[in-house]
Amino acid sequence: MATTGTDLSRMREMNQLSIVWALRGNPPSTVTELAGRTGLSRPAVDVLVQALVTDGWAAVEEPGARSVVGRPARRYRFRADAGHALGIDIGVHKVLVMLSDLEGNLVEAVRRPADPDADPAARLATVDAAIDELLDAAGMTPSDIWGMTVGVTGPVDATGRTSLFTPLPGWGEADPAGHLAARFRCPIQVENDCKLAAVAERWKGVAQDADDIVYLLAGIRTGAGLILDGTLRRGHGGAAGEIGALKAVRWLDAPGHLAACPGVPATARPGEAAAWVFQAAREGNREARTAVRRYTRDLAVGVAALVLALDPEIVVFGGGFSRSADIILDPLQRELTKHCLRLPELRTSTLGDESVALGGLRLALDDIDKRLLSAELAAPRAPRG
Amino acid sequence: MATTGTDLSRMREMNQLSIVWALRGNPPSTVTELAGRTGLSRPAVDVLVQALVTDGWAAVEEPGARSVVGRPARRYRFRADAGHALGIDIGVHKVLVMLSDLEGNLVEAVRRPADPDADPAARLATVDAAIDELLDAAGMTPSDIWGMTVGVTGPVDATGRTSLFTPLPGWGEADPAGHLAARFRCPIQVENDCKLAAVAERWKGVAQDADDIVYLLAGIRTGAGLILDGTLRRGHGGAAGEIGALKAVRWLDAPGHLAACPGVPATARPGEAAAWVFQAAREGNREARTAVRRYTRDLAVGVAALVLALDPEIVVFGGGFSRSADIILDPLQRELTKHCLRLPELRTSTLGDESVALGGLRLALDDIDKRLLSAELAAPRAPRG
DNA sequence: TGGATATCGCTGGGCAGTTTACTAATTCCC
C-alpha cells in the first residue's frame, strides 16, 4: 500500500470530488443539503461548489415555486452533459451503439442489422456508420466522448483482441480498439459480451442488490460472465467464465438438442428452431419437452460448475433464450439442485438484447470515474487516460 | 461511493498513517528518507514521527557506526512488537498455532498432535492448551493479541461455522470463534483451510507475483482456494472453490484410486498408502503408475473446471501429496492441457503443512490494517473491531 | 405591513504543512 502524503491542495481536491459525488445522481441540491451529505461546513461547500460552477462541472438550477418558508436556497446540479460515454455491441446479427451522459442517462441509441457472414472490415464499417448516425442525431463530435467500451464475442485478451476464438468470421485478427482509436482520442476498452451483460444486470437489471453474480448467456451460443465482490472478473487472460470449453460441460452441443427435436420446420434458422421447440413444449408436445429437458440438463452442468466454483448469490438467466424462461427455468432449477451444495437464487434477465451495450456504458463510465479520482478536477474534459 | 469530506485533523491522521506505511517493512529510516517516501516535507515528517514515538508506534534506533559524511541522522523504526496476531490451524491430525508481530515476523509456533476421532470439545481443548503454551513461551497475555484467524476444514458460513459439511466428527455444530471469544477480546475470523493456504502461498509461498491464483489442496481430502485480483474470494456463502461436489468432478473418489492400487500394504493408513503408491510409481511399478494416472485424471477435471471458470495466472499444487509433485505434476499437466483453453503455470507449494496457519496470520494482519486505516491512530492497542 | 424562517455572504480564528534560514554534528582533506 503506497499511501502518499497529503497536503492542503490535495485535501481541497478531495473535498471538491466529494461534492461531485454528492451532487451526482441526486436532484438539484442546496448548499445546506450538500454540507449535510459531505460532512463539510456550509461555507466550505459554498466556495467549492462555486468553483465547480466556474469550471463547468456544476450549474445553478433556476428555482421553481417552492413551498418552504424562509429564503429560497440556490440549487446546484451536476452537469451530467459535460461529457458522454459510448457502449458498443458488435454482435453477430446486429450492431448497437448507445450514448449516455456522465450520470448514465441514455441520450441516443442506434441499432443496425449486421450480416452474420460479414468480414471484419464490413462489420467495422457498420459500426462506424452507426456511430456517425448517433453522433449526428445527438449533435456531438468525437471529442465529446470521454470513454467507450466495445462488446465482442469470445474472450478478449490484454491487447483487446479475440484471438483465442470467436464465432465471427475472421474476427480473431480484428482490432476494433485500434480501428476506433483513429477517430476517438478517449480510452477504448474491448470486452467480452457475456461479461458486459453481467455488468449491465448489476447496474440496471435484476441483480442490482447482489455482489456475487454469475450471468448465464443462453442462446445459440452459451457463455457466462462473472461478478465477484461487486466487480467484473476478467481472469488473468480475460477468459474467465469460459467453462463451456470443458468436455464434461456440453455447452457447445447443448443447443443442438433443440435443433434436433423432431418436428422442427426444415426451413427454420437456428434461433427460429429453438423458439419453435420452446413454443411446442409450452403447448405440451412431448418430444419438445424432452428436447428442452436434454438442453437444460447439459446447460445445468456448466452452471453448476460455476456455482460450485464461485458460490454466487444470484444466477442471472440471460441471452436470447431468456424470453422462454417460463419453460426453461423450472427444469434448470431442478437440475441445479441435483448438482449444487447451496442453490443460488435464479433470476431471469429483463434487459433484452441491450444488455451488452448497457454494460459497455457502465464500464466506460467506471473508467471515467477512476480517472477523475486520480486527476485534478480542471475544466470538464475527458480526464487524461 | 460515499466519499466524505475531509478536514485538517483527518489530513493529519492520513499523513501519520502514510508514515506508518513508509516505516513498516523497511529498515530503520531517517526523517529525510521518510520525507522522500511519503512526499511530505522534512519538518512535517519530523513532527509526525515524533508523535508516533510518544504514542508508542515508532522507536528511535540506536545509531551504529555509519560511513557517510555529514551529521548522522536519527533512525526510526516501526514498533512491530506493539501488537501481535495469531494464526490457528485446526486440522484433522494436528493443531498448529503461530504467533507473529505486526510486520508478520514469526515469533512463536506450537504444534500439537490431534486425534482424528476427537470430538469438538477435546479438539478445542487441544487448541487452548497450544495457545497457553505459546503465550507462555512468548511471555504474553491475551490482550497482546490484536487479531486472529482460525483455519478449519469445510466451507465456513457467515457465522463462522462449518454446518454444510466437515470431515471432523461433530464439528458441524462447533463454534470455535465463540469458544475463543471467551478469552480473547480481539476480532476472531474463522476460515476454510484451503482458502487460508491460498492466501499463504501469495504471501510467502510460490505465488507472490500473481494476482489470480487457484490453490489446489491435494491429499486425503481434495479442495481448492481462490485468489482473484489479489484478494481471497469466499463466495456469497463462503463455499467458493467447492468444485469437488460436482458429480462430473470425482474429487471425493480420486484418492481412492491410490488406496485401491494392488500391492498396498494392508496395514497402511490412508496417507501411508498414498505415499507407498507414489514411491512405487517412482520405482517404475506399472500398477502404481496406473493408479497415479487415474488419480491425476480425476483430479484434473476439477482443476480444469476452476481454471476455465476463473482463468488464473497460476495453479499452486499444495496439500500432503505435494511432496510427491515429482510424480504427479507431469501427468496432471498433460491432463490439464486436454481440457483447458489456456494453461496456467503450475507450481508446487513449498510451505508444507504450515500454510494454513500462515494464511491465518496474513488474514488477521490484513484485518488489523483495515481497522487501523479507519480508526484514529491512538496509543498502540488493538484497534477496535 | 411586519414577523418568522432559512439562506447567503463575510470575517476572524485555528490548524497543518511548506518554505526558508539558521544552528548542530559529523567526516574529509589539507
Place this chain on the structure above:
DNA sequence: GGGAATTAGTAAACTGCCCAGCGATATCCA
C-alpha cells in the same frame, strides 16, 4: 589539528483551508 563540506535538526514566517458565528437578505404568511 583545523577548516571546508555535508547532512541533520529546529525555529520562524507564510500560505491555504476549513470552521464558527454574525449580520444581511429574501420569501412566506398572518
